[in-house]
Amino acid sequence: MEPAALLALTLLVGALLIFVVVVVAGRQHVETREPADETTETVAEESTLNKAPSTKKQKLEKQRTRKDKAQQAFSHPLLASSLKSHGGNVTCLDFSSNGKYLASCADDRTVRIWSTKDFLDREHKCLRANIELDHATLVRFSPDSRAFITWLANGDTIRIFKMIKKDDGFFTFKAAPEDFMQKHKGSILNIGIAETGKFIMSASSDTSIHIWDLKGEVLASINTNQMTNSHAAISPCGRFVASCGFTPDVKVWEVCFGKSGEFKEVARAFDLKGHSAGVHFFAFSNDSQRMVTLSKDGTWKLWNTDVEYKKQQDPYLLRTVSCNSSQGSRIALSPDGRVVAVSDGCDVAMFDAVSGNLEEELQGVHVGEITDLRFDINGRFLVCSGDRAIRVIHNAPGYRAAIKDMQDMLRKAQNEAMKQRLQQQIQEAQNALDTVLAAPPAH
Template identity: 50%
Template sequence: MASNIAQNSAKDVLDAGEGNDQFFSAVVVTLALGAVIGLLMLVCGFGTSGRATGSAEQDENAQKTENKSKKSKSNQQGKRQQKQPGKRANQTTFSHAYLASTLKEHSSNVLDIDFSINGKYLASCAEDRTVRVWSVKEFREREHKCLRGNVEYDHATKIKFSPDCKAFITSLCTGNNIRVFKLAKKEDGTSSTITASLDFPKKHTSDIINIGLGSHAHGSFVMTAYKDTTIHIWDVKGDILQTIDTHHMSNNYAAVSPCGRFVASCGFTPDVKVWEVVFDKEGNFSDVKRVMDLKGHRASVYYFSFNVDSTRMATVSKDTTWKLWDTNVEYNKNQDPYLLLTGNYDHTGPSMLALSPDAHSLAIAAGSKIWVFDSATGEEKETFEDVHTQPITKIGFDSSNKFLVSCGDRHIRVFHNVVGYRSNIASMEKKIKSSTTNKSQKERLESQIAQMRDCLAEVLGEKPEGSKA
């Protein structure tokens, strides 16, 4: 009995132990499952948070991208709006009572123009890598044909006709050297062509500011003027004959005189220096001699211009004055040029100037504005405002004194030289009243005055004097 009780007690104890073990095992399993579930929840929670954060960042980035896109579009629209007025301004038709015509074939800014000495042609060069030759007799026509030549791998910045009008030289922007072009008839004789024939070597690092061709009875030469104080005198084959140091501190402008004998320069100093290029009787280069100085300005001289026979020069300065000089002097006897007249103009910045071939009228250009003066009285007679949408790059008179031409944007403006007509008439009327004028001279002058009045009336759209209403 006792034995059975003991066995039952032991069995209960064992059963109780097994129950406890099962209980503990269940607790452990439960805890383990809880831990696993908790970890899964944490992992899921962190994943969701990460996805939420990533989504927020993506949304933020998307918003930023959208904002940038909107801003970019807005800027582009703004730029288009800013460009459109300029484009419209470039397309705006300039008009003036004295405007004879506008030459429009260039597709980029025209940088330089030059009239042939025979008065038949105008040459132009532009950033569109072309050079063009225009007929002066067609200036008043509605259509303007031109001869086109291409500037390979570069564009021309300056252009100058040869004295025989069968060629011209250009300065190249990138090459910073001279390129010669020839004008020739096609074999069938139907039209002319422009062909590049020679490149001068590059001999200087400073930029070319102007070029010129000189030719007279004893010899011919080419001039290149640079931005520093250097001027090169070349032979027509591209060899340097002599180098000039202008001592201006820096050059503003330099040119060869129309008579082909002189080279002049101006710069930071308040004077203009003139040299003569000398050849012997056999045509061999001899020397470059300093022959005269034009002194009288109080500040830097920006520009100068000769009349057709180099007996007159005009200068324009930072001191806001222009001056007309008599250069028909005996410079071999150290005679200095005579100052004939000083005029004023309303501008303080860089300017350029053109003296008409007969020296009766003078034009100054600055920015997009042109002033025209009577060079006999110094009076400002005409002003042209907003002639171009870009700063004017060149002005000049044709050899007949009938036209004043300017360039700046892709157009070339041709004006009637009304001031020149009137100044000429006044000059001839003054000569008629002179006691030294004989009868035959007076009759000739009266005839010339009548012809000039008729031309002026035609230009202004008026009826000539003496005509019936």
């Protein structure tokens, strides 16, 4: 080969090698920079640390950013909206009894109050109540929707907040001068205020339930004798307190008051027996005449609890349905008792309560395990939490069940006026369902 040709070939190969080295180096540079660019805060920290090794805080921040990106990706035809103002993981939800507000609390030291009329809007404004030097793990509205109670994570106690409406129509929040006394030894499971406004309940995992007056004095204490509690709640009617746990039954007590409003006693009312293993969770219908229970035996059960228990009448088991569940799973019953929702990890299944048929499956609703699950008081939406977002889901199975019930009534109706009214209601419900199904999914 001629020296000139050899020189040219050498230069060409050298140029190619340089090009490859530059490209590879550039790719490596991009690959090492991309993780650092996930958040502005992380970039600023790395610059300050002069490219020092990543701290634990930075790693957690990167993980949180990836989770935030993942939660943005959830979409489903029944997803009405996602409420995303919290800066921490949402742990509890509660609707006000007038249906106007949804309260949520998170580990970002805030309680947020949302307007339910904004659920279908593009923007979801909320009011913020700050929890000083602590954060709330549970929140519950008062019966008049003018106050709420919280359970403090670090304080291990109840704090009451009053919602004060200002002249401009907005609310301000004022904490009570003193928190409740510390009484529980185990981790707290739930709190609640009776719809009658006569008492507050708190329950912990160590089988204890306390009944308080509104001033923070303990009226009575219950030992559930279930080895461990997994859930406890007040019935929507405000008469009963129920609990479930390691044993395969749900125990229900009546909190009794005299005619003049004085506290009398806590009396055992009835039990729900029929599961073959411990009960994870339970829920009431809005009129307290139905209950659903969710067990580690892989079933949920629907009960008629509208019984005269003082005459030794036991609740009626209406249906048993197989489902997926695990420790931490939750169950919710729509206000009209037509739909049952069950969470399993980050997934939600919706069943027809009468037939037991699986109507909808929503997978990966949240990044983490679902922490709360409940229907709004009108039964239009199912809401759930599990990360920094709150998912608002159209209750399409509820529309279908209502249409089916009205069609059955129409076939049996003999009065012409009744037939016309039912036909109109069926058409309205069908139109509402069609609108829900035709709407583009929210994100």
